[in-house]
Amino acid sequence: MSRAGRFAPPRLFRRPANRAVGAVTVVCVLAAVLAVAVGVGYTATRPFLDDGSTYAANGYTLTHLNGETGQADATARQPIATGQEKVQVIPSPDGQVIVHNRNTDTVQSFDGATLTPNAPPVSIPRGSAFDSVEVGVTRSGGYVVNRKTDSVETIGTPQRGPTRIAIPDGILAQAEASGSVQVPVDDSVWVLTKKNSVAEVTGGRVARTVPFDGSPVGLTVADGHPVVVVADGRAYAVDGRAPRQLGKLSLAGSNGSNVVLGSWRGAGRYVVAVDKVKGNVAILDPRVGTERAVQLTGPTPTDLDSPATLGSWIYVPDRNDHNERGGQRQGGDARPRLWRINLSTGLAEGRPFDVPGQHGPFDLWVDGGRVWAGQQYDQRTLVVDADGHERDADKGARSEVVDSESRTGTEGPRGAQPTPSAPPPVAPSAPAAPPTAVPRPPADAAPPARRVTVPSFPKGTLHQQACDRLEQSGLRCQPLPAGDQDGLAADEVINTSPRAGALVPEGSPVTVSYVGPLRTPNVLGQPVDSACDYLRQAGLLCTTKQPSGTLALSPEQLGQVSGQSPRAGASVAKGSTVTLTYYDSIALPSFIGQPQGTACATLATYGLKCDPKEGGTAVGTGQAPGTVGAQDPPPSTVVKAGSTVTVTYYSGQNTVGDYVNPVPQTYQDACAKVRAAGFTCTPVEGVTAAGTGQQSGTVYAQSLGPGTKAKIGSTIDITYYSPNNTLSTSYVGWDINAACADISAHGFTCNPVPDLFPVANQVGAQDTPVGKQPIGSPVTLRYSPWQPVEYTLYQHNTLDVWALRKTPDGPPDGYGRRSVPIGRAYAPPGSENLPGARNINGFYCTAGKGRCNGLDVNHFYSYSQIGSYSPADSGPWNGPNLIARFMPCGLGRGERPVWRTWTAGTPRYYNLTTTQPAGSTNELLGCVW
DSSP: OOOOTSSSOOOHHHHHHHHHHHHHHHHHHHHHHHHHTTOOGGSSSSSSSSSSSSEETTTTTTEEEEETTTTEEEEEESOOOOOOEEEEEOTTTTEEEEEETTTTEEEEEEEEEEOOOOHHHHEETTTTTSSHHHHHEEEEEEEEETTTTEEEEOOBTTTTTOOOOTTTTOOGGGGGGGSSSSSEEETEEEEEBTEEEEEEEEEEEEEEEESSSOOEEEEEEHHHEEEEEEETTTEOOOOOSSSSEEETTTTTTTOOGEEOOOOOOGSSSEEEEEEEEOEEEEEEEEETTEEEEEEOOOOOOOOOOOEEEETEEEEEEEOOOSSOOOSSSGGGGGOEEEEEEEEEEEEEEEOOEEEEOOOOOEEEEEETTTTEEEEEEEEEEEETTTTTOOEEEEEETTTOBBBBHHHHHHHGGGOOOOOOOOOOOOSSSSSOOOOOOOOOOGGGGGGOOOOEEEEOTTTTTTHHHHHHHHTTOOOOEEEEEOBTTTTTTTEEEEESSSTTTTTTTTOOOOEEESSSSBOOOOOTTTTHHHHHHHHHHTOOOOOOOEEEOOBBSSGGGBBHHHEEEEEEOOBBTOOOOEEEEEEOOOOOOTTTSSSHHHHOOOOOOTTOEEEEEEEEESEEEEEEETTEEEEOOTOOOOOEEOEEEEEEEEEEEEEESSSSOSOOOHHHHHHHHHHHOOOOEEEEEEEEEETTOOOTEEEEEEOOOOOOOEEEOOOEEEEEEESSEEEEOOOOSSSSHHHHHHHHHHHHHEEEEOOOOOOBBBEEEEEOOOOEETTEEEEEEBEEEEEEEEEEEEEEEESSOEEEGGGGGOOOOEEEEEEEEEEBOOSSSOOTTTTOOOEEEEEEOOOOTTBBBBBBEEEEEEEOOOOOOOOTTOOOOEEEEEEEEESSSSSSSSSEEEEEEEEESSOOOOEEEESSSSSEEEEEEEOOO
């Protein structure tokens, strides 16, 4: 029977009445809202976003699909694609809708309440690799994982701008993993790196990197944890202090390139892996470490992809290259399919659901408590409720989309033609009028659901006619063959439940019992009380429930029917007894390492009682205050519903020890004791050890006193004697001996270095800066051990001849008519080790008769002339005679240069000057103070 035209097919068991009332309430309120909105565009109002709905791409636009009505109730004005561009639409828990254009690699955020863009589209640099970008959402918004730039970038909104976070180890290439390389969990993004590790990105930074052993198949999400699966099938939860092995998937080790993992857009409790080619599905329970293997049966799987989980069902997408519908579709066209695995029975359903559209890729996601599957350019989308029942949703007619259901000409139920759906309201091209305020009714003032009277059916009414009448009245039909009935022919209605004339909410199911072969209904996986009620409606008896010897694989299975006798579909006589068995026992998972509150909450979902007890102090590796360290019964123990489980958790306090005594204790040893007690140690450098008699690093104080009770993880400051001291002064200008004595008194070593300075034995420079220095380190002082002497130039009493002498020695005989101070220099002996010394040699001539360069007596002084000076045209000269040692110039310490000058020709006059002369008849002798 086709889904076209029937949004609510019959169901085996009744929904709770409050669910039906809620559905009708939402439909009625939304109808009123849309009545106001039509004609002014979507921005005139906001849809109700908690109605089990979702957002989907419908051709070139973004559409809001109502989960109860199966219709599009709003469409965005802003186009999201052109041509045949493919987009991905991802609703975010914070109210955004992220739209990723996979052809142009642009990303845009829409306000989910108004379907208006939050900001212009942002282009993502991806190079030439089409699959180098993945888009996802955390609890607080959207993000982009870019393998081209090895970064994770948040998607900006009006409230916050984008943030790019670099992944230091790089992001694993898609070709290196058959599954996803990224998954979101709460507010974190977990990314596979190129170095066999997983990086957690949260709060605008890489919070941690967790290494693991093995080549990754991919990342998935199970039981609220990020899980990496490696090539040999091992599955690890990676959000703890270290990877925690959950179990092993035999499927992953067979051929990793053919294996895909469960999609984070439909994550459930289990780790799910699918062999894309063979149709094998491996299901690992992370709580107990057990694996179940399921083989898809029926039509041959052709091209499987990442599965999604909702409730007790796993859905495996199949792109499908063949038509398995037995010619129902005109032209034999193939369409994609959705395989189903019932976790309650552990079996695969033989017939997969058809997904509207043509064979090839389609989107599969879980949103609003429903599974959605469809293609961008098809008008219809498959919707599956949490209980596993399917129908189609209509996104609205558009010129660029195809209605695959209408095109095939498939009739509705029993020949009824489907009613064309009106397109969703769209914004007009002209500016819209000011929006009309449509107040949302308060929660306690919701309009009552419409009540419908169950019609009566006269004798001779066939059950199909009754079902048609019920559906026309807004009710749902549940046909039930009930065997023979006196006076009635085959297929005639016997009775209804609720009975004729009863007032029930619109959309309620009505069981129509009719004359037909009485067969035992299939009640496997249903709550045992509801199953017995249904058997009694069929004219059968239900025995006292007998517990099953088979363990429940999930808490949801507890109390569900696990077996029936006779089997489903068996021919039985009216009044026959059907014996039901049900799941009443389950294997305990491990709660070790979980917070005590989380463990108790999980036990409540199992129908078990929790008895929390405080145990030892959390001081070991992997222990944390409040986390479970032991449980009784232990993991994997089989218990019955209602049993009590004791969880013993680590205490959050410990007693502070004495980390100072006995003296001496190093701060490293003290910190080891602090950490061993479960506290955090902070070493604090204290006063200098110099002068204390203690070795540096010895502890002398702690911030929390011995015997104090403190929380685990509290910080204790451990103060120790410093290996440093403070060099508090500059010794420049000090006497070298006094400076060295003071340096030694502060625990340092004096390092005097001879150098040239104007004052002897006085510190002229200090190489070691003022400040904290290691005890015993050298302090380099530069000083002059040489005593400078004043030099004067004296003039001859009658000639223009000058002689250089030490000032304390006075002028030589016959000189002194004039005297010119030259400056302080160094006299031999006693200046032999003068660095860079320039030896000044004196030459004199007393030959007379003008033989001394035209003079009877003459003197000159030279640095470069070191041999005897005896020109051919003059008499002999005496020299060289070492008169003084001048300094090199360029020290920058106040020295002054001295030049020798002479005149050309005869007589030749010599002089000394501290003013640089012009011309080439001069020689630089050196510098003086």
